[in-house]
Amino acid sequence: VKNWVREQRSAVGLTQADLAAALGVSRQTVISIENGRYLPSLPLAFRLARLFGVPLERLFDPDDEEVRR
Amino acid sequence: MRRSIPPRLRAPALLAVAAVVAVVLEGATRGWSSLVHAPGPLGIAAVLVVGFAWWARRSDTDMGAVMRREPDERQAYARLRVQALVGRALSLAVAVGYLVASAAKVTLWPWAALLGVLAVAFVAGWLFYGDRGGGQDNGGMT
Numbered sequence: 001v002k003n004w005v006r007e008q009r010s011a012v013g014l015t016q017a018d019l020a021a022a023l024g025v026s027r028q029t030v031i032s033i034e035n036g037r038y039l040p041s042l043p044l045a046f047r048l049a050r051l052f053g054v055p056l057e058r059l060f061d062p063d064d065e066e067v068r069r
Numbered sequence: 070m071r072r073s074i075p076p077r078l079r080a081p082a083l084l085a086v087a088a089v090v091a092v093v094l095e096g097a098t099r100g101w102s103s104l105v106h107a108p109g110p111l112g113i114a115a116v117l118v119v120g121f122a123w124w125a126r127r128s129d130t131d132m133g134a135v136m137r138r139e140p141d142e143r144q145a146y147a148r149l150r151v152q153a154l155v156g157r158a159l160s161l162a163v164a165v166g167y168l169v170a171s172a173a174k175v176t177l178w179p180w181a182a183l184l185g186v187l188a189v190a191f192v193a194g195w196l197f198y199g200d201r202g203g204g205q206d207n208g209g210m211t
Contacts, residue, residue: 028143
């Protein structure tokens with residue numbers, strides 16, 4: 001699953017620590033999500049989308065293979 | 070020029086110092102031969118474990134967050150995976166211990182009891198956390 005969390009965060013001028021505090025998670029978790037090492041739960045993904053004011057599809061994009069499965 | 074220890078080396082350095090202090094205290098108070106017999110090594114191990122826990126709890130790491138009982142969802146998942154790894158390692162160790170004890174014809178019941186605990190925990194785990202899928206398919210009707 002590709003994601004554009006880093007791009008969205010940069011666009012609104014937040015640091016990773018700011019985003020972590022806004023979401024109530026650790027900075028390491030924000031880093032892991034941005035690097036694609038961790039897939040957030042649905043509630044956390046929706047919190048991210050709501051925070052940036054974008055639909056979920058603008059933040060996360062599954063690979064075609066995963067969708068076709 | 071003043072030199073300081075890099076942050077990532079401070080905890081291991083602290084543990085090394087603690088271990089040396091423990092060894093010296095142990096050797097000085099109980100005699101140096103006690104270092105190769107229990108409880109000498111146990112004392113050193115205890116100091117290391119306490120020192121590591123002390124450092125980990127204060128660190129800005131996943132383990133620190135778990136030890137402070139404030140993990141987020143990823144850290145809680147990491148804790149689960151660590152517990153699973155520990156469980157697998159213990160299961161393997163108990164199985165090997167049972168085989169070795171059996172081959173050496175020494176007391177077997179503690180190993181058998183541990184195997185029993187593992188078996189019970191395995192069954193209980195599936196009973197608690199497994200979904201038996203007993204629900205009825207209602208064809209999309211609410």
